[in-house]
Amino acid sequence: MDIFTIITLLVVISSIFGYINVRFLKFPTTIGLMVMAIVLTLLILLSGIFSPKITSIAESTINQIDFGDLILDIMLSFLLFAGALHTDWEQLKEQGFPILIFSTIGVLASTFIVGSIFFYVVNHIVGFEVAYIHCLLFGALISPTDPIAVLGILKQIGVPKQLEIKFVGESLFNDGVGVVIFLTLFNIANQGVDNISASEIALLFTEEVVGGLGLGLALGYLTFFLTKTIDHYETEVMITLAVVMGGYLLASTLHFSGPLTVVAAGLFVGNSARETAMSQTTQLYLDRFWELIDVFLNAVLFVLIGFELLIISYEKQYLIAGVLAIFIVLVSRYLVLKLPIAFFSKRLEFVPHTDLIMTWGGLRGGISIALALSLTDDMNREFFLTVTYVVVVFSIIVQGLTIEKLIKKMGVSVGKLDKSH
Template sequence: MDYYLIVTVLVFLSATFGYINARFIKLPSTIGLTVITIVFTFFIFGLSYFDDTLLNAERYIITQIDFRTVLLDVMLSFLLFAGALHTDLQQLKALRWPVLLFATFGVLVSTFLIGGAVFLMLPLIGLEVDLIYCFLFGALISPTDPIAVLGILKKAKVPEKLEMKIVGESLFNDGVGVVIFLTIYGLANGSNPEFSLLSVLELFVIEVGGGVLLGAFLGWLTYKLMKSINDYNIEVILTLSTVMTGSAIATYLHVSAPLAMVVAGLAIGGQKVRKHAMSEQTQNYVDKFWELIDILLNTILFVLIGMELL
């Protein structure tokens, strides 16, 4: 089974499960697709007692996909760019202080609350784990997942200001999460001679600062190129090139590709930039293109998550 056939199967399952959810179950797509995929996989497990052909095929698909690479190196940049592109930069600026507070202090508080709760609960099931490792787990899961947040908030009818705060926090908390995780990891692994608070700060500056600067440059360059022409086909391709080329450059420079794509998306998607760089027709095509990319990748992603869980 080659990669084209694997992608074909995933798109087919995504379309089928997406239809079932939209037609009958009507849960938020991210939740509905994961639940349906888990039920489907349980069904395949049951069927395997009589015929294991489908189970072996699903196992083969999962073993051929490097989930970390597919998510972090491919999907994440596209999804974050699409989410940032549809985020109102002016509203985000107006709510910058709550967003900054949530993305920094909020992640830190969550880390210690979750770590403390896990430390108290694990002895109840007979597990004794040092507190530092519980805090490490808290740091691992505290940053909210921007993909799930953006997907669910599109369906939920929450106040606009609250939605903007949550979206902004989810887009910018990764850098803080990395620093907290590495700091606790260094403390837990005290025998590591390379760990120091200075090395953590250096990593933060390079990853976060470098990602922001790269994203700002890419956003500015794409804006200039789009402003100089009036061809919606080429302008859509320019935005696609920004994401693909920008991710490759970020990986080469060892800076944060997700943050770079967030900043680039915000820079290109801002209302003032749109009016100066894009015609109304181009805005419509760019928005529809990235909305489709967002929906397609989200659908495939949560089908994969359901398969990976089992």
Template sequence: MDYFVIISILVFISAIFGYINVRFLHLPNTIGLMLITIVFTLAVFAISYFDDTLLNAERYIISQIDFKTVLLDIMLSFLLFAGALHTNFQQLRIQRWPILVFSTLGVLVSTFLVGIITYYMLQLLGLPVNFIYCLLFGALISPTDPIAVLGILKQAGAPKKLETKIVGESLFNDGVGVVVFLVIFQIASAGADAITPLEILELFGVEVIGGIVLGLLLGWITYRLMKSIDDYDIEVIITLATVMIGTVIAQKLHLSAPLAMVTAGLMVGNDTVRNSAMSATTETYVDKFWELLDILLNTLLFVLIGMEMLVLTFDTTYLLAGVLAIPIVLACRYISLLLPIKFFEKKLDFVPKTNLIMTWGGLRGGISIALALGLTEDMNRDLFLVITYVVVVFSIIVQGLTVEKLVKKVAV
């Protein structure tokens, strides 16, 4: 079975499940697709007791897809560019300082809090795991997933200034979170004595600052090219080329491709560039193209998340650890946001219960699962993959379905 056949099957499944969701369930697409896929996979498990043809086919598809590479190295750049392109730049500029603190200091504080508490929780369950591996889990689960957050918040009717904080934080903390994970992963692989604090700082600085600088350069080049012509077909292709070649350059130079794409998307999507470089027709086509691509990739992503159940090790203790990790992750996110929100809330007129909404609305998604899949067996991969999957499923289904009610109840 070649890759074209596998992609065709995934698109077909996505179309059928998407139809079922829109026609009967009426859930947000991200939630509905993942839920239907999980139910479908469980049904395939049940049928396999009588005939394992479907189960073997589904396992084969998953075995042929490197989820970590597909999401982090390919899909993520397109999804982040699309998300940044449609973000309210004016509101983002006003909220830039809290977003910066949330996506850097917030991620670091949450990483260490989750890592420390998870370490002791696992000891109590009789799972002696090295502390550095618990920190890795803290790093992969702390960033909120912009892919999950964007679609659900649009339907929740959150106030614009609150939506900007959550979406803006998600767009940037994703890139920062991946870099933090890679730094801790390198320490865990090489040993704490084999890497110096200066090397850690250099790795972090090159990835983050280099990614942002590359994004600014790509955004400026894209703007100049689009301003010099008026042809919506070619201008759409230019934005697509920006993402594709920009991702390749970032990967070759070991810079943060997610941060580069967020920065480029914000530059191309801001009102100044739109008004001076795009005609009304071009703007419509650019927006519609990236909206469609965003929907297609989101659809495929959440179907794949549901199918990733097949790679889990179903151990009762692992599942219990996953359930216990849910309140730990939520509590640590709440604490990590507490001081920054207290500092900025009076200056920027935050909506009531901002911390509560940002905690509950900060969904985890495919990025966390992709990073967990990147762990080695020595790093307790099976354990942390199960814990991550439980947290992500709870986050998207339970938090995703209730965040709208929470927003309407407290953000008044």
């Protein structure tokens, strides 16, 4: 089956699921699409009992899609830019310090807490032997909250702005930081601890983070300059598209963080260029274009996540480890949020029980699965892919469907949005 046919099938299925969800289920879009994809996948697996050819064809089709490259090299740049474009810089700046801690030190601390606890649990309780460095890799890929999943849910809940900006800011930045930590640990795992120095690790981290942010701001300013000199909405929208695609490619070539590049560019364009360099007509078309890109790619992505159920392993030890990982990830997230929230709550306004709400609302998504797929076989790829999938599915379906109820239970008012949009 050629790639165009596969893409066509995904778009058709996503559209049908989207209609069913809006017309009947009325779940948040990302959750509804993924639930239906999982149900369809389970039906395919059950039908394989009577006709193995059906399951074989479905598995072959999914295996033709490079899920990791599709998310990390194609979808992620568009989705992060769309999210950053509509993020209020003034509110982000006001909550800057806690967001900075959550998305840097928080991700790093969570990586080691998750990795260390998981290493002990898997080796001593589950009875599956796995190396510590590989558990740290799991900690790195599962610690960052997924901006795609988080933004998709928050749009339809209507949480208070001071809480929303913490979720949004953390998820936009910790994703890029998490990828950098993962790549650093990946290099250590490949080369061995003795063959890589602390200075090399620090240089890699600095190059990725600082280089990515710097390139993103430069591209944002370039967009500002170009759009200020013309008034032609078609061309101006195309310029933003070129910045996302070209910027991500350039960042990868320079070994900078592509996610941080597009986030920085999106923030600059959405807050500086948009208001001062673009006409109201351009702003309208820019918003509509990127909203449509966001909705379309989210739909395809979460349908794909559901279909990934076809390729994971169902070993009993893997599934047990996945269930235990859910609790480890949640406890670790609560621990790394508790101290900074307690510290900053004396200076900044926090809604009641922010630590609990952000723990339960810290959803994991396609980025975690994509990073798990990038592991090699000698890093226990199948094991970590299954564990990651279990955590992601629980996160999106269970946490995603109950986060609104938790927020209300904590005494925080929500401004209900129309869930059909």
